[in-house]
Amino acid sequence: MATTSRRLRPKDFEGDAPVVARALIGAIVLIDGVGGRIVETEAYDREDPASHSHSGPTPRNQAMFGPPGRAYVYRSYGIHWCMNFVCREDGHGAGVLIRAVEPLYGIDRMIARRGLEDVRLLCSGPGRVGQALAVTHAFNGMRLDQAPFEVRAASEDVEVVVGPRIGISKAADVPWRFGLAGSRFVSRPFPKPVSLRA
DNA sequence: CTCTTGATTCTCT
DNA sequence: GAGAATCAAGAGA
Numbered sequence: 001m002a003t004t005s006r007r008l009r010p011k012d013f014e015g016d017a018p019v020v021a022r023a024l025i026g027a028i029v030l031i032d033g034v035g036g037r038i039v040e041t042e043a044y045d046r047e048d049p050a051s052h053s054h055s056g057p058t059p060r061n062q063a064m065f066g067p068p069g070r071a072y073v074y075r076s077y078g079i080h081w082c083m084n085f086v087c088r089e090d091g092h093g094a095g096v097l098i099r100a101v102e103p104l105y106g107i108d109r110m111i112a113r114r115g116l117e118d119v120r121l122l123c124s125g126p127g128r129v130g131q132a133l134a135v136t137h138a139f140n141g142m143r144l145d146q147a148p149f150e151v152r153a154a155s156e157d158v159e160v161v162v163g164p165r166i167g168i169s170k171a172a173d174v175p176w177r178f179g180l181a182g183s184r185f186v187s188r189p190f191p192k193p194v195s196l197r198a
Numbered sequence: 199c200t201c202t203t204g205a206t207t208c209t210c211t
Numbered sequence: 212g213a214g215a216a217t218c219a220a221g222a223g224a
Contacts, residue, residue, distance in 0.1 A: 077206050078217030127206045
């Protein structure tokens with residue numbers, strides 16, 4: 001249950017983006033009681049050409065340069081709301097994109113918002129997560145350790161898989177995408193590990 | 199100012 | 212697999 005694991009505080013988000021992104025796999029995220037287990041994340045930071053923060057603070061990305069443990073929400077393709085968790089305590093412009101969630105709580109509300117009943121498709125993508133959890137710009141900059149957010153650490157060790165990020169043209173080969181091994185709720189399959197011998 | 203490009207998803211072919 | 216929906220940054224004139 002969500003109440004069995006420790007609630008994450010800002011200090012838990014002070015690490016580098018890839019470290020936090022990996023640590024968030026298996027964590028529970030809820031907005032107004034609706035959500036589930038994080039099964040896919042991607043890391044971004046200022047040195048990364050693919051990151052919104054790469055060219056410094058702007059009105060849109062200012063949350064990324066603020067305190068860690070807060071949300072950075074942006075509009076994607078003029079249609080979708082995508083949510084990041086801001087990390088690092090030094091205003092570096094680092095964050096973790098929440099790409100997929102395994103629906104566990106408030107599934108009926110997610111179904112209503114998404115207009116689908118296939119649980120597997122409710123939160124399997126950053127735009128889908130935004131719609132299922134009713135994310136909007138109103139959440140931009142808000143603390144993740146206060147209502148309506150509830151973020152809890154993974155209650156047990158989980159096996160994490162890594163791969164290149166999705167939907168970007170710059171630094172597309174950087175392996176900063178993390179996923180829960182074997183999860184059916186990721187947005188896309190992870191590349192199979194390179195076999196050393198045929 | 200105009201032009202291009204997206205950290206995407208859905209629908210139709 | 213291709214195209215649309217739809218808008219805010221970012222780049223360039």
